[in-house]
Amino acid sequence: MNVDLSMFERFAVTFQPGDIIFCEYEPGDNFYLIQSGRVQIVKILGDIEKNIDILQPGEIFGEMAILEEAPRSATAVSLDKVKALEFNRENFEVLMKGNPQIALKLLKLFTKRIYDQKRRFMILTLSNIEARVADVFLMLAEDQPTEDPEEDQRTFSTNVEDIAHWAGMSYAECKKVLNHFAGQRRVEIYEDHIIVKNINDFQRFVSSQRKKEKVE
Amino acid sequence: MPKAVRYHANSVVYFKGDMNDRVYILKSGKVSLNYNDIETGQEIHDIINTGEFFGVKSALGRYPREETAVVLSDAAMVIFSVPEFEQLVLKNTRIIMKMLKVFSNQLRRMHKQVRNLISEGKDGLEPEEGLFRIGQYYLNSQKYHQALYAFRRYITYYPSGKYASEATTHMEQAEKALQGGGAPASMSGMAAGGGSTPQSATQREELSDTAKSYYNAVSLFSQDNFQAALEEFKKLVQANNSEEYVAKSQFEIGRCYLGLTQYDKCIEHYTQMIKHYPRHPDLRDALLYVGNCHEKMGNTGKANGFYKKVLSMSSENEVIYRKAKRALRELEVSK
Numbered sequence: 001m002n003v004d005l006s007m008f009e010r011f012a013v014t015f016q017p018g019d020i021i022f023c024e025y026e027p028g029d030n031f032y033l034i035q036s037g038r039v040q041i042v043k044i045l046g047d048i049e050k051n052i053d054i055l056q057p058g059e060i061f062g063e064m065a066i067l068e069e070a071p072r073s074a075t076a077v078s079l080d081k082v083k084a085l086e087f088n089r090e091n092f093e094v095l096m097k098g099n100p101q102i103a104l105k106l107l108k109l110f111t112k113r114i115y116d117q118k119r120r121f122m123i124l125t126l127s128n129i130e131a132r133v134a135d136v137f138l139m140l141a142e143d144q145p146t147e148d149p150e151e152d153q154r155t156f157s158t159n160v161e162d163i164a165h166w167a168g169m170s171y172a173e174c175k176k177v178l179n180h181f182a183g184q185r186r187v188e189i190y191e192d193h194i195i196v197k198n199i200n201d202f203q204r205f206v207s208s209q210r211k212k213e214k215v216e
Numbered sequence: 217m218p219k220a221v222r223y224h225a226n227s228v229v230y231f232k233g234d235m236n237d238r239v240y241i242l243k244s245g246k247v248s249l250n251y252n253d254i255e256t257g258q259e260i261h262d263i264i265n266t267g268e269f270f271g272v273k274s275a276l277g278r279y280p281r282e283e284t285a286v287v288l289s290d291a292a293m294v295i296f297s298v299p300e301f302e303q304l305v306l307k308n309t310r311i312i313m314k315m316l317k318v319f320s321n322q323l324r325r326m327h328k329q330v331r332n333l334i335s336e337g338k339d340g341l342e343p344e345e346g347l348f349r350i351g352q353y354y355l356n357s358q359k360y361h362q363a364l365y366a367f368r369r370y371i372t373y374y375p376s377g378k379y380a381s382e383a384t385t386h387m388e389q390a391e392k393a394l395q396g397g398g399a400p401a402s403m404s405g406m407a408a409g410g411g412s413t414p415q416s417a418t419q420r421e422e423l424s425d426t427a428k429s430y431y432n433a434v435s436l437f438s439q440d441n442f443q444a445a446l447e448e449f450k451k452l453v454q455a456n457n458s459e460e461y462v463a464k465s466q467f468e469i470g471r472c473y474l475g476l477t478q479y480d481k482c483i484e485h486y487t488q489m490i491k492h493y494p495r496h497p498d499l500r501d502a503l504l505y506v507g508n509c510h511e512k513m514g515n516t517g518k519a520n521g522f523y524k525k526v527l528s529m530s531s532e533n534e535v536i537y538r539k540a541k542r543a544l545r546e547l548e549v550s551k
Contacts, residue, residue: 090529104302108276121326
C-alpha cells in the first residue's frame with residue numbers, strides 16, 4: 001500500500017520482541033497497522049500455543065475492535081522490534097478522513113475474513129469425519145492455486161495438528177482418519193508436509209457426501 | 217464509467233457461483249438476494265432497498281457470488297467495476313463506515329456459528345477465566361514477561377474477580393522469576409546465578425523492602441513534602457530492584473516535579489518515561505500532567521493538545537476522561 005502515513009506519527013507505538021500487544025479475552029479497543037517488524041498471532045489451547053498467522057509490515061490486526069468492544073479472539077505478540085500505528089474508535093474517524101485508503105483496505109480485509117469463516121463453517125457442517133478431513137485439504141487447495149490444473153497430486157506444507165484444528169476434531173481422531181487415508185494410498189504424511197495423491201478424488205468424495213447429508 | 221442499466225421483473229442479475237467483479241446500486245424497483253442459510257439450510261430472501269449496494273463482498277473479495285440476485289419488479293441500477301467502486305467510496309467514507317459496520321457484524325455472527333460447531337468447548341471460555349488461564353499457560357511455560365502481562369490485565373479488568381488473589385500470587389512468582397533470571401549487578405556479595413532457594417528467599421525480603429520504601433515516599437508526597445519524596449523515588453529507580461516499582465516511581469517522580477512547580481522538568485521526565493514505557497499503566501495521567509505543565513507555562517495550545525489526546529484514549533465513564541474534560545473546559549474559560 002503506497003500511502004503517506006507520516007501524518008499519523010502521533011499514533012505510533014513500539015513493542016520489544018516478545019511483548020504481548022494484546023491478549024486473547026481482553027476487551028479490545030485498539031487496532032493496529034504494522035509499520036515495521038513482524039507480529040505473530042497465537043491462540044493458546046490447553047497447554048499448547050498455536051500459531052495462527054505471522055503478519056508483516058503493512059498488515060492490519062485487531063480490526064474487530066473498530067466498531068465494538070468485544071473480547072480479543074487471539075493473542076498478538078511482537079516477533080521483532082515492532083513499530084505500529086495504534087487506532088481506536090475515537091480516532092478512527094481522523095484516520096478515515098486523512099487516509100480513506102486504509103479504510104478501504106480494512107473493508108477488503110473483512111470480505112476475506114468473512115469468506116474464510118464461511119468456508120471453515122462449511123467444513124464443520126459435514127458429519128462424516130473423513131469427508132471433513134478431505135474438505136480441509138480442498139480449502140487449503142483453494143488458497144494455493146496451482147500452475148498446472150491437470151496435475152492431480154498436491155503438496156501442502158501442513159501437519160496433522162493443523163488439519164485437526166481446521167476439521168474441529170481431536171489430534172487422535174484426525175490422525176486416525178489420515179492414517180486410514182494413507183493406508184488407501186490417498187495421502188502421504190511427512191513431518192512438515194502432507195501430499196494428497198488426487199485432489200479431484202477428494203473433491204468428488206466431499207461433494208457426494210454433501211449431497212447425501214443434505215438428503216438425510 | 218459506471219453504467220446505468222434496467223432489468224425486467226423475474227430476470228436474474230447474477231447467479232450464485234458466478235464469478236464477476238461488479239458492484240451494483242439499486243436506483244428503483246425491487247431486487248431480492250436468495251440464498252440458503254448455512255446453518256439451517258433454510259432459504260432466505262433478502263430484499264434490497266433502493267439506494268443500497270449489493271454484490272460488494274464477493275466483488276471486493278474476488279470470490280464466487282454467494283447468492284442469486286433476482287429482480288422482483290422492473291428495476292434500474294448502476295453497475296460499477298471494482299476500481300470504479302473504490303473511487304466512489306474513497307470520496308465518500310461514510311459508505312465505507314457503514315459497510316464496515318455491516319461486515320463486522322456478519323463476521324461476529326460467523327465466529328459464533330463456527331464456535332457453536334466446535335464441541336470441544338475450549339473456545340467457549342468466559343473472558344475472565346480465559347485471560348487467567350493464558351497467564352497460567354505462560355507461567356507454566358516460563359514465559360514470565362507474557363505471564364505478567366496477562367495477570368496484570370486480569371487484575372485491571374477483574375480486580376475482585378474469582379482468580380484475583382491467585383493472579384496476584386502468580387504475578388509475584390513471575391516477578392521473582394524475572395529478577396532471579398536477570399541477576400542484578402548491584403548485589404555484590406551474591407554468586408551469579410547461585411542456588412535458587414536461598415536466593416528467592418532474599419528476593420522476597422528485598423521486594424518487600426522495596427515496597428516499604430516506595431510507600432514511605434508516597435507518604436512523603438501526600439504530606440506535600442515533594443523534595444524529600446522526589447529523592448526517595450529517585451533512589452528507588454537507581455536501586456532498580458523491581459521492575460514494577462521502578463515504573464511506579466518513575467511516574468511519581470513526574471508528580472513530584474509538578475508539585476515543586478518545576479514544569480519543564482516534569483515535561484521532560486514524562487516524555488522520557490513514555491518513550492521508555494509506551495504502555496505504562498499511568499500513561500494517560502502522565503499525559504494529563506504534561507498538559508497541566510504546558511498550561512501553567514502559558515502554552516495553552518499544547519495543553520489543549522495533550523488534554524484532547526487523553527480524551528481520545530479514554531471512554532466517557534472513566535475518571536481520567538472527566539478530568540481531561542474539566543481541564544479542557546477550564547482552559548476554554550481562561551481564554
